[in-house]
Amino acid sequence: MAKKQHVQEYVKAIQNRKARFEFEILDTIVTGIQLFGSEVKSVRLGKASLSDSFAIIHHNEVWLENMQITPYEHNHIEMIEAKRSRKLLLHKAEIHKIMTKINEKGLTLVPLKAFFNSKGLLKIDLAIAKGKKLYDKRETIKTRENQRQMEQIKKQY
Numbered sequence: 001m002a003k004k005q006h007v008q009e010y011v012k013a014i015q016n017r018k019a020r021f022e023f024e025i026l027d028t029i030v031t032g033i034q035l036f037g038s039e040v041k042s043v044r045l046g047k048a049s050l051s052d053s054f055a056i057i058h059h060n061e062v063w064l065e066n067m068q069i070t071p072y073e074h075n076h077i078e079m080i081e082a083k084r085s086r087k088l089l090l091h092k093a094e095i096h097k098i099m100t101k102i103n104e105k106g107l108t109l110v111p112l113k114a115f116f117n118s119k120g121l122l123k124i125d126l127a128i129a130k131g132k133k134l135y136d137k138r139e140t141i142k143t144r145e146n147q148r149q150m151e152q153i154k155k156q157y
Contacts, residue, residue, distance in 0.1 A: 013115035016050035023129035032089035055109035
């Protein structure tokens with residue numbers, strides 16, 4: 001009698017789809033993130049969300065706020081808060097460069113996606129972004145609709 005093995009599907013990346021609509025992306029930086037082991041397991045299972053999350057610089061450290069990571073269901077040792085602040089791992093020179101850009105132009109730090117690199121480490125794709133105005137958002141919607149129409153016309157011929 002063959003035993004059935006329970007195989008879990010792992011997620012490739014967790015996207016912040018709202019970020020590209022709400023913000024104009026100027027520059028991106030790949031950062032590491034400091035997590036507990038059970039949080040990494042939850043992210044591998046896709047139980048994380050970057051919507052409404054942002055990064056701040058506090059005491060020369062970059063912190064990710066409002067990232068939702070659902071607690072791992074088989075973790076009975078410690079209870080971890082789902083939306084706690086998480087430290088992003090950057091070199092001091094990179095943090096200083098980001099601080100000067102943000103302070104000069106009034107920009108913000110927005111996470112675009114969370115993914116696992118080739119070594120199996122969780123990385124965050126962090127963007128230096130500028131908020132879009134309402135008319136910019138309308139323009140984005142208009143160009144997206146025009147591209148869809150062009151694709152439909154191409155399929156017909």
